[in-house]
Amino acid sequence: MNFSFLHAADLHLGSPLLGLSVKDPEIARRFASASREAFRSLIDQAISAKVAFAVIAGDIYDGEWKDNTVGLFFNREISRLTREGIPVYVVKGNHDAESVVTKTMPKPEGVTVFGTRKAETHRIEHLKVAVHGWSYEDRATAADFSLRYPAPVPGWFNIGVLHSSCEGKSAHATYAPCTVQELAAHEYQYWALGHIHEHRVLSQNPWMVYPGNLQGRSVRECGAKGAVIVEVRDGEVRTVERVIVDSARWAAIAVDVSSLATDAEIAAAIRREAESATADLGERLLALRITLTGETPLHDHLRAAGGTLRDELQAVLHHIHEDIWFEKLEIRTSAPAVPKRDQLGGLDPVAMLAGLSDDAELRQSAHEIVGALLEKLPQSFAGTPELNDLDILIAEAQSLVVARAMAGKAA
Template identity: 85%
Template sequence: MVDSPSEHHGSNVNFSFLHAADLHLGSPLLGLSVKDPEIARRFATASREAFRALIDRAISAKVAFAVIAGDIYDGEWKDNTVGLFFNREISRLTREGVPVYIIKGNHDAESVVTKTVPKPDGVTVFGTRKAETHRIEHLKVAVHGWSYEDRATAADFSLSYPAAVPGWFNIGVLHSSCEGKSAHATYAPCSVQELSSHEYQYWALGHIHEHKVLSRDPWIVYPGNLQGRSVRECGAKGAVIVEVRDGEVRAVERAIVDSARWAAITVDVSSLTTETEVTAAVRKEAESTIADLGERLLALRVTLTGETSLHDRLRAAASTLRDEVQAVLHHVHEDTWLEKLEVRTSAPLEPQERALGGLDPIAMLAGLTDDIELRQSAGEIVGTLLEKLPQSFSEVPELNDIDMLMAEARSLVVARATAGKAV
């Protein structure tokens, strides 16, 4: 729980509300190749289980209302199943007298999701023509929002949001890329300065799949997505519950509800001499990652790195090694599943290969993959390229894995350098 600065903002009614975003119901999990069909099914239903858990959490917390800042769905439905599921679960809130306020994001814009099912009483979906304000009279809360009409939205919606209602607690609901660069495509970009100028007490943002607090005066918050969908979305996922006392935000508490989790570990095997030592090192590295998992499923990517004499054996026995790594992961936690095993080791270079005109390419390139500025620049270049490609390319894990791309670039440079020396 995080305490906010103390500043009075009108209403003296005390309440809490739920802020969620990016549910992506109906989204497939990407990059997971589990042989057991039952385990694959459990991963596939993770987003639904997370949403059920979120409704349970909201009811137990006795929230006064809920705000969903876009991307309830992942796109057009194949059938009405996903829409019926959402309406059934959200009705659990409305039956408790908890109103729900929704904006449509780029994934569930009116031009994308055309199928509908009747929404329950107590659910308000903001329009697409302009920013609207809906008031919760007994709480003196004004909720301002604007839904996407089209998926590709480059305009800054926030510029047209109305002025704050004086003496009320004002919430802006916006699906947007707010400042800073990320792996997500840029939609409805805005700035912290612009949002702050509206004098709202809280901005409920959506679109970025990480929990971020961009400002505490006013509060500008991304809750992150509800459920990780690939190894690009590692760590705990959920929403936030916001506590309001005497017209000001007193706390923003994360509500972690994911039912499956993704993680990635890297194991340096350069000092190891046997496959048994490799699997033991993987187990040791995995233990800390698995420590707070609870009863959740975990999809774990394991990457082996380092210059090692085991290189050829590790690559030749990749299938057997995968099974051995999976076995040691189950020794630690029964529901940890190997998402992918990547062998990015290299064979030791001969002395003559290292000395290229007095230069050592291995030493020269050492540490480059840990250079923060270089990684940021590489990420920006990849992000720019992906924005120019069809949407489906942005979901390919290999095209978004900076570690892998930089490691391959390093290997290519070394290979070219040593080939040049041979000539």
């Protein structure tokens, strides 16, 4: 018998996107709806692929519903499958265990949810497929469920659906831990796993697959997200193909600025890295974290620039793609090491410049100069903190003088 089926997990419907601050309300709304858009896309692709059935390996929801909106959304979308004659088999994971999600509503006809007391087997007679699964009753599940899964149905294609920290390979909390060897001993043809949010294939004989979650929720979950469609021919798995459905994506890039001398050079380097990170973005939103590293004379300037630098870089990112937005800008640079006296003819420029910030006459002169400059700029610059903080300006000047002195001596 030849057929294909959908394997998804970790939908986390209702989960917020974490660590994202977007000023534009419309963009914030689009990010907030990302998990729902991803699920709609999954249903679209499953119907288009004409899968015979679908399995969901836990964590449909992110936790207890505030109201019925999330449950109604899931029921409405999953009913699109069942109306097409595509049955759905679900196990509850730690996030949607019976002890966590207490609200219920009638599930659509054609959706089977596995029980919580023991592992169950549901048969798809016309395909000769046996689907084995066990739902979580409590969120904190430390027992190895897999040990008590039933024997395979002889001559049938057997699928084990399990929400588990297999081999402990997870940045998440450990639930229902098991091993590859334990799963293989059941002699099922396919293990549909859930809980780990990265796409992983633990084994191909037999197949043990984590599809990953449908939608990244923070910068800890970067890259493409989706599910898998499994093709079965003559009782054997032939292909396991990823189906990418995320509508918003997360990425993180690090740029070493130690060899860069100006803001323009830094912006150009960021643009190059961002272009590489967004090559396959398509029409998706992207939340991007940028980290600047390296030893640089610009250290104090970069730290002082703050929001101004962020806004300037946001404009650079929009030259690449209209929907790249900052998740965070991290300045992890360091100032150049203090040069030794013998490198500068016995002079110590740091000591010579010490106390400048406490020189009342210097501060008054600096205040007047900055004031004169601000008068020539648009009014919007008057409130810029970086241009009114004399301590920051004097510290930048000191760093620049030391760096220039060191560079000149080295030349």
